[in-house]
Amino acid sequence: MNAKMSSGLAVAASLLLFTGTASAQDVTYAEHVAPILNANCVTCHRPGEVAPMSLLTYEDARRYARQIGVEVSERRMPPWHAAPGLRDYTNDRSLEDAEIEVIQQWVATGTMRGDDALAPPIPTFNDSWQLGQPDVVLTWDSPYQIAADGDDEYRCFVLDPKLENDQWVDVIEVIPGNRLVDHHIVIYVDQGGTIAPRRDAAEPGEGYTCFGGPGFQAYMVPGWGPGYVAAETPEGSGYLLEAGAKIVVQVHYHKNGTAQEDLTRVGLRFARQPTQKxxxxxxxxxxxxxxxxxxxxxxxxxxxxxxxxxxxxxxxxxxxxxxxxxxxxxxxxxxxxxxxxxxxxxxxxxxxxxxxxxxxxxxxxxxxxxxxxxxxxxxxxxxxxxxxxxxxxxxxxxxxxxxxxxxxxxxxxxxxxxxxxxxxx
Ligand code: HEC
The missing domain is CATH 2.60.120.230 (Jelly Rolls)
Known part of the structure; x- marks a missing residue:
């Protein structure tokens, strides 16, 4: 369990304790709801991010209180699609039952503000490399232009890490170039290094059109989606990129009504630990x-x-x-x-x-x-x-x-x- 999750849980637990003596009307934004939203929602629900509205302030939360109540009760938010109770996952985003109850009570008892002095500070965000500066940073030559309107677009960009030898990599991290329209990014490796460049060359402009995958059998490695948390490979293991391999960055663009451009970056960190697998x-x-x-x-x-x-x-x-x-x-x-x-x-x-x-x-x-x-x-x-x-x-x-x-x-x-x-x- 990470620190953020445990703080939300502690609040839920203290609330359950005091509901034994006080009435449920004591649920306030400042003391009980803000810590849950800060720990579980605002990575995506903040200005410039993919989610449709910010949930950083009391005014925001009150305005959307009814929808928030519905979305968390139905377990549609935070987005997490694995069935509960079968296995634990390190990147599990779902709320605990007690946290859902806190939000439900807050909505049911009139979305009270509470004492601002008790509210946690608005969190700060790191939109840069989560695990430190990579050894190699790759991007394409000029920003890709995304029209204001139309169908979603899926584009594969081919990048060359110029590896002269086979290379162990233990972190692959992506910084999306435009969080308003980059819906998700999948990274593939063309180990032979020849197929992806041919696809790229066959279409005008940066990259080529692709949908389900890069269009050929390739090695899949971590990509990016809203709220994605970067991770190192498990101890003793890594991605073994072959000499001459090319990186294929597949971006799913979801148009937002204004013309946008995107220059996404991919970082590779060479393995820091002895790697055998x-x-x-x-x-x-x-x-x-x-x-x-x-x-x-x-x-x-x-x-x-x-x-x-x-x-x-x-x-x-x-x-x-x-x-x-x-x-x-x-x-x-x-x-x-x-x-x-x-x-x-x-x-x-x-x-x-x-x-x-x-x-x-x-x-x-x-x-x-x-x-x-x-x-x-x-x-x-x-x-x-x-x-x-x-x-x-x-x-x-x-x-x-x-x-x-x-x-x-x-x-x-x-x-x-x-x-x-x-x-x-
Ligand atoms: C990983 C990113 C992410 C996280 C975390 C997240 N959301 Fe969302 N949320 C979205 C996106 C994206 C949408 C737009 C609809 C969609 O794509 O499903 C959305 C939509 C919503 C909506 C609007 C649904 C509607 O259309 O009426 C509500 C309400 C909401 N989220 C509340 C929350 C709450 C409350 C939390 C935390 C408990 C949360 N979200 C966590 C990404 C996120």
Whole structure:
């Protein structure tokens, strides 16, 4: 648990204690609500950020009190899509039940201000490198222009870290160039370093159009989304970038009514610690992958996939990847004796929130285990992000109107022991 979360919890706990003697009418913004909003909401709800309104002051919070009550009660805010109670994740954003109750009581008892002197200070924000200055900072040549209006845009930019040798990297951090329109950013590595530049060259302007991924099989590494917290790779592991590798930065632009431009930066930190294990991408692919076929109008199209584990591995984090019609995904493993191990369940999948779920306790899987996935697609007319009217059959692909079902698991191989001297590899 981080310091911010515990302060919110302490408030909730003290409130529960005193509600034993005082009435619930004593819930005030200054003393009880502001600490919760500061710890859990304002990273996104502040001026210049992606969320539609700021929640930094009493006036802000009172104005949106009714919606705040609804959003937190329904657990739609803060945005966090993993089912509660199955596993702990280091980047879990969800509120504790006691915190939700505080907000509900505050709304129900008339959104009282309380004594300003008791309010916590308005937090300050670090919009620069969260883990210090990287060793290499990459960006593209000139700002990418985003029109005021129109469909969302997905653009892949190709950057060259100019690596002469294979290189261990333990932090990959992104500073979005424009938080008003950069909705989320996914980073891929083209290890061979030749495919991405060809795609780039084939289209005029900076970068190339891409949607579900970079358009070819690539190594996925952490990217960025609103409220993203940068992290180092687990101890002893890293991303091994090959000599000549190119970095592909996929930005999802969500237009906001005024013309904007974007120059996003990607920072690489060379491994600080002895590193023996590569953090690999593993995949359980659903519905036969390339053979995926989702019938028109079907509200609950179920696909499954599995990945047999052939050597001892440890899973550190997971991503549930589908496109607009994705409805839910369940990712779990079975041990050789058949025992089920939950990894992550995303009951209300939302394409607009690309989350890498980082396991608080990494999951060891012995050889003979199987990673399973079950995904459900909603291809009915009522599907929240349905793009075809009337719905049409949807098949595998990388375009906005195509689909895929991929459970990505980031893992290390337990027996791997590569020389830790990164510079001489
Ligand atoms: C990770 C970023 C993030 C965090 C953290 C976050 N929000 Fe939001 N919030 C958003 C975005 C983005 C939207 C716009 C709607 C959407 O994209 O889902 C939004 C929308 C809202 C809305 C408006 C919904 C509507 O349209 O009526 C409310 C109310 C809200 N958030 C309250 C909160 C509260 C309260 C918290 C903390 C307990 C919180 N949010 C935490 C990003 C965030």
């Amino acid at each position: 590569v953090l690999y991408n593993g995949y359980a692919l659903g519905g036969g992958f390339l053979g995926l076929r989702i019938p028109a109008g079907e509200p609950n199209h179920v696909v499954t996939g599995r990945y047999p584990v052939s050597e001892d591995i440890t899973i550190h984090s997971l991503v549930a990847h589908m496109h607009y019609l994705g409805k839910s995904m369940d990712i779990w493993a079975t041990l050789p004796d058949g025992t089920r191990v939950d990894l992550v369940t995303v009951p209300r999948f939302d394409f607009f929130w690309q989350t890498q779920y980082a396991l608080a306790e990494p999951q060891h899987l012995p050889a003979g285990s199987v990673v399973h996935m079950e995904a459900i697609f909603d291809n009915s007319a009522e599907s929240p992000y349905q793009h075809s009217n009337p719905p049409r059959e949807v098949t595998f692909g990388e375009q906005t109107t195509d689909e895929m079902a991929v459970a990505v698991f980031f893992h290390t191989r337990d027996a791997e022991n590569i020389s830790s001297d990164s510079s001489s590899r």
